[in-house]
Amino acid sequence: MTMDMTTVKVEEKLYTNRYLVDAGRPHIKVRPHETPSAGLLALTHTCPAGCYALNDKGQVEVTPDGCVECGTCRIVCEPSGDIEWNYPRGGFGVLFKFG
Amino acid sequence: MIDEKFDVIVVGAGPAGNAAAYTMAKEGLKVLQLERGEYPGSKNVQGAILYADALEKIIPDFREDAPLERHVIEQRMWMLDDNSYVGMHYRSEDFNEEKPNRYTIIRAQFDKWFSRKVRDAGAVVLCETTVTELLRDTRGKVIGVRTDRAGGTIMADMVVLAEGVNGLVGQRAGLRKELKPDAVALAVKEMHFLPRETIEARFNLKGNEGVVIEIMGTVTNGMTGTAFIYTNQESLSVGIGCMVSDFVKSDTSPYALLEAFKNHPSIKPLLAGSEIKEYAGHLIPEGGYKEIPELYGDGWLVVGDAGHFVNAVHREGSNLAMTTGRIAAETIVWLKRRRDPFIADNLAEYARRLEQTFVMKDMKKYKDIPNFLHAKADTVFGLYPRLISKAAQTWFRVDGVDKRTKEKEILQSFRKGRTLTGLIGDAFKLARAWR
Numbered sequence: 001m002t003m004d005m006t007t008v009k010v011e012e013k014l015y016t017n018r019y020l021v022d023a024g025r026p027h028i029k030v031r032p033h034e035t036p037s038a039g040l041l042a043l044t045h046t047c048p049a050g051c052y053a054l055n056d057k058g059q060v061e062v063t064p065d066g067c068v069e070c071g072t073c074r075i076v077c078e079p080s081g082d083i084e085w086n087y088p089r090g091g092f093g094v095l096f097k098f099g
Numbered sequence: 100m101i102d103e104k105f106d107v108i109v110v111g112a113g114p115a116g117n118a119a120a121y122t123m124a125k126e127g128l129k130v131l132q133l134e135r136g137e138y139p140g141s142k143n144v145q146g147a148i149l150y151a152d153a154l155e156k157i158i159p160d161f162r163e164d165a166p167l168e169r170h171v172i173e174q175r176m177w178m179l180d181d182n183s184y185v186g187m188h189y190r191s192e193d194f195n196e197e198k199p200n201r202y203t204i205i206r207a208q209f210d211k212w213f214s215r216k217v218r219d220a221g222a223v224v225l226c227e228t229t230v231t232e233l234l235r236d237t238r239g240k241v242i243g244v245r246t247d248r249a250g251g252t253i254m255a256d257m258v259v260l261a262e263g264v265n266g267l268v269g270q271r272a273g274l275r276k277e278l279k280p281d282a283v284a285l286a287v288k289e290m291h292f293l294p295r296e297t298i299e300a301r302f303n304l305k306g307n308e309g310v311v312i313e314i315m316g317t318v319t320n321g322m323t324g325t326a327f328i329y330t331n332q333e334s335l336s337v338g339i340g341c342m343v344s345d346f347v348k349s350d351t352s353p354y355a356l357l358e359a360f361k362n363h364p365s366i367k368p369l370l371a372g373s374e375i376k377e378y379a380g381h382l383i384p385e386g387g388y389k390e391i392p393e394l395y396g397d398g399w400l401v402v403g404d405a406g407h408f409v410n411a412v413h414r415e416g417s418n419l420a421m422t423t424g425r426i427a428a429e430t431i432v433w434l435k436r437r438r439d440p441f442i443a444d445n446l447a448e449y450a451r452r453l454e455q456t457f458v459m460k461d462m463k464k465y466k467d468i469p470n471f472l473h474a475k476a477d478t479v480f481g482l483y484p485r486l487i488s489k490a491a492q493t494w495f496r497v498d499g500v501d502k503r504t505k506e507k508e509i510l511q512s513f514r515k516g517r518t519l520t521g522l523i524g525d526a527f528k529l530a531r532a533w534r
Contacts, residue, residue, distance in 0.1 A: 008358045013289070013378035020137070039347070046346045048287045048353040048380035069142060070380040071265035072285045072343055075278050087135055087267060089247050091227030095141045098290045098334075098377050099206035 010050035014066040021065050022092035028064045028073065029084045036060040040082045043073050068094050105131040105255040107431060108244055109222075110230045110268055112139035114417045115403025116261030117213040118157050118424030124222035126432045131253065132222055133246060135229040140210030143263075144288065144381035145417060146329055146336055148311065149202045149209065153418035157425050158216060162198065166208040168331040169309025170199030173302075177365070179316030180488040184365045195308065203309050203329045203336070205290075233258060233272045233399065240442065241398030244268070257431055257441040258399045261424060264382040266405035274399065275392030280347060281473060282386025284324060284411075286340025287353040289361075291373035295333050301369055302330050313414060316484035318360045320351050323476040325414070326360050328369060337361065337370065340383060345476065353380065385411040388466035394453075395446035402427045410461050412468055419458050426452050467532035478517065478525065486516050 028051070030040070040060045043052040049066045052073065062073075062083070074085035087093075109120045112134035120132045136142040148171070154161050173190035194200065218224050234243040234252060243254035260269045264283065269275050293301075302310045314326040324341030339353075339360045346353065361370055384390065384407040391407045394400060402408075403420035410419060430449040431441070439445045453459045472479060490509040500508075513522060 008352070008355045010352070010354045013354060013375070016375055016377050017379075042347040045350055045352045046285075046343070048285060050352070050354070068378075068380040069265075070285060071382050072346075072380075074265065075280055075283060075343055075382070076347055079277055087229050087265075090135045090229040091137050093142070095137050096144060096207050096377065096379055098208075099140055099142075099144045099147075099210070099379060 010048075011066075014049055017066075017068070018095040018097060019065065020092050020095060022088055025089065025092075026062070026064050027086050027088040027093065028062050028067065030060055030062045031082055031084070033059060033082075037077075037080060037082055039077045039080055043077060046076065047073055101131070101253045103129075105129050105223075105253070106435065107131070107257045107259060108133065108253060108255040109259045109261055110244065111261035111263055111403075111405075112136070112210065112214055112217075112224065112226075113143050113261060113263055113403060113420065114210075114213070115405075115420035115424035116259070117210070117217050118421040119259050119261060119402055119428040120217045120222045120224075121157060121213070121220050122425050122428035123432060124217060124220035126428075127221075128432060128435060130222035131255065132217060132224045133228045133230050133244070134214075134224065134226045136226060138211055138226055139214035139224070140207040143206050143210055144286075144379045145206045146288070146327055146338065146414070147204050147206045147209070147417065148329065148414070149204045150415065150418035151198065151200055151202065153421040153425075155198075157421060164212070166204065166212050167307075168203040168205060169304070169307050170194065171201040171203065171311050172304075172308045173310045175310060175312040177312060177314045177316070178484045178487060179314060179318050179363060179365065180485045181317055182364055183488045183492070184314075184316070185484075185487050185491050201311075203311070203331050205331060205334075230262070230268050233268060235398075239397060241396070256398070259424075259427055259431070260399060260401040260405050261403050261420075262405050264384050264404040266401070269392075269399075269401055269405060274396060274401070278382075278384065279344075279386065279390075281342055281344035282384065282390045282407075282469070283343050284340045284383045284385045285343050285346060285353055285380065286338050286383055287357050287378070287380045288336060288338030289357065289375050289379075290377040291335040291337055291370055292333060292376055293335065293373045297372070298330055298333070298335065304330065307332070315480060317481055318356070318363060319480050320349060320356060320359075321477050321481045322346065322349060322351070323472050323480060327414075328366070334376075335370065335373065342385070342473075343382070354378075383411070383416065384409050385469065387411065387469045388462040389469075391462065394450050395443060397442045400427050400430075400446055400449055408458060408462070410465065412465050413461070415461075422456060422458050423453065426456065426458075465533075471528055471532040475525065475528075478521075482516055486513055
């Protein structure tokens with residue numbers, strides 16, 4: 001199947017969700033790096049909320065505001081130490097209306 | 100924060116945690132349940148199908164007030180290639196019974212209801228509270244939890260870990276290993292709202308009847324995975340999931356995969372005109388029996404997704420969660436009555452009891468399926484759907500070619516696509532893994 005990924009905007013999907021963002025306390029952190037590991041790079045397409053992106057220096061950055069707390073990035077990248085992942089504080093983060 | 104000591108602390112308010120907390124509270128144990136969401140269900144995601152049998156064993160009259168969407172009277176299994184589907188449908192009036200067997204549900208609503216039952220049974224339920232670690236005594240026995248609330252240590256004789264697939268508490272306490280990317284699937288799902296008459300007309304339903312469509316084929320782009328459409332009263336749950344390891348290797352994003360699925364010519368008309376009100380993502384532990392971790396230790400045991408209790412072949416999970424939660428609770432109540440301490444030797448009874456149920460029997464039956472699917476992803480999810488679709492088209496298209504020639508063409512396409520040895524080998528390996 002051919003898939004044109006560029007036309008799919010995940011932001012439009014996330015827009016339908018409810019979040020309570022814990023400002024200034026991101027629950028995911030990327031370890032500072034010069035060049036990203038293969039796992040970290042893979043997160044730029046694997047994260048279902050599109051939270052990971054390359055900056056203009058070619059490093060991977062995370063913006064976890066739209067995170068759906070699935071834990072995929074944790075499983076791929078926490079064992080190597082590339083990221084640090086914790087649950088948001090109680091009550092914060094995504095609030096599923098339907099789940 | 101909380102000075103009293105509890106008999107049991109349950110971490111998590113999903114199906115497993117609620118089943119456990121309810122069962123123990125009803126039997127008079129002093130139970131505290133901790134949930135990190137704003138309300139029980141606010142962090143929980145499922146398709147979702149409710150299997151009545153598992154819940155009936157906990158709350159026999161649940162049908163009286165549980166928020167159920169539709170009872171399932173028809174199961175469709177579709178195999179998709181790029182333009183077609185080959186399907187097997189089973190629909191029966193027998194499923195329109197007094198106590199239906201399966202229901203579609205909306206988890207956020209269902210979990211809220213279940214949690215109310217837990218409270219009514221006498222448990223204390225504390226939301227917006229994330230458990231950060233287990234407390235142990237000098238001999239290593241678990242004696243309570245620490246939470247992210249101020250002064251948040253709480254003591255208990257026993258901790259039930261019902262923390263779901265991302266079981267950080269148990270993992271960080273070293274009770275079980277980190278999940279492997281090839282043992283978990285990532286599923287994404289949207290809620291599509293439509294008027295109920297539209298759903299009923301489109302899916303051939305009346306009243307509260309519902310349809311479940313389970314889908315595999317080229318929509319997963321050669322990855323091990325499945326897609327689904329479930330009919331709710333006024334919405335459709337539409338989702339697709341593949342193994343995390345496959346997503347990592349591919350260059351496909353889950354949302355692009357979902358979008359392509361929704362635009363498949365066999366799917367698109369079913370969703371036409373719908374309003375999307377939520378997008379969710381969730382992991383499903385699909386490694387099977389071999390990935391089940393240590394289930395108990397001094398002062399703790401694990402239930403549900405955190406214990407890797409999912410039957411991926413049959414798309415069952417919530418029933419395994421409720422059943423493990425109930426059995427764990429019954430074991431704890433039994434030990435408490437006997438005044439036996441909650442140490443590993445005694446809690447081994449939980450695992451022994453599980454062995455006698457469908458949970459462990461089914462987990463064992465399919466223990467080799469994950470490896471089979473993994474080794475054969477391209478063949479199972481790409482080649483065969485294409486070959487089968489092509490065969491069906493050759494067979495049904497009337498074009499002046501005689502039937503014997505058509506039969507030959509079909510056989511040849513299979514032998515060319517997979518070779519005779521390949522076909523026999525796949526059948527043999529599948530049969531062996533299925534047995």
